[in-house]
Amino acid sequence: MTGDTYSVLLVTKDTKISTLVSAMLFPPMFELSVCQDFNEARRKCDERVFSIVLVDFAEGEGTDFAIDISDASSTILLFAPQEHFDQISYKVEGYGILTLTSPFDQFYFYNMIKVAIAVQYKVQVLSSQTTKLKEKMEEIRIVNRAKMLLMQVKGMTEAEAHRYIEKEAMDTGAKKIAVANLIINTLS
Template identity: 30%
Template sequence: MEKILLVTASKKSADMLLELLQAGGQRPDRILVTGSCNEARRVLIENNVDLIVINTPLTDEFGHEFAVHACHTTTAGVLMLVKSDLADSVAERVESDGVFVITKPISRPLFYQTLHLVNASRMRVYTLQKENRQLRQRIEDIRVIDRAKCILVAERHMSEPEAHAYIEKRAMNYRQTKRDVAEEIIRSF
């Protein structure tokens, strides 16, 4: 993971979690540490992080509101560390939003396994978002091309297949995309 945001109220827990993350292969210069949710929100505005670890409770709020906020506004994986007696009730509130909850005290194997699961989940979301962007771009390309076809049908009295063939042929002849040709047609009329 490139950048990690660690949100924890005490210096002692920050040191322990930093040691855990570094032992797991994370570079210390890639870990940002904050002591409150408000400070963490400011850090998120200025930085793109891959993982957010929230050690609850925090000084300004418990941490579940920030965890949900982070899931909805970033692509980072979010992991909450919660006392075992509260873990089930917190998990009920936040898991549907994509927050991973593990109990304290933390066992190393469980912590590392959860980090791998969070990263796998984050990568899957990233892949889906990338596919979504590509599909939206293709839909927009089709809209522009269809608009150009309509112009050719109306202004040059071509049939739809003729307009389609005209755009394709011109794109091949001038080594342009069909969208670029369609945009030229739209601009010229």
């Protein structure tokens, strides 16, 4: 594990769970927040993104909460009672929610936290790649719009417009998107 700090939200009304988790997830590696109320937990999840969200089953209310917040980039672990584990796990796995039996032993819990950290790392990498791809697509869209304007207003061919934008970018030391935006602002 790295020297990073992971923000963890624990949602449970069970003091045994909160005591055990608090004893295992301590600073500086973990910043733990504990909520006993699902509405308060929803507010906290709306205010910030937690690295890991631990949710107690709580008569099914925890399952609904975990599914509700599953669109966030948090890694979610749901504590499910042993007798309903398979049913609950099957229900939530399509949402990317990890399940573990409750009560749980410390070694198993620790290993699941390690899995959650690894999953969180992958989510961050993929999110960063997605952002870069969106930025690149936006750049292509803007450059294409500038080329279209050069073709319509200046009568250039597509290849000439492309070369013009690249040459302007090289000559001025600017990025193609900046040249394209300047062309769009000038010609439209």
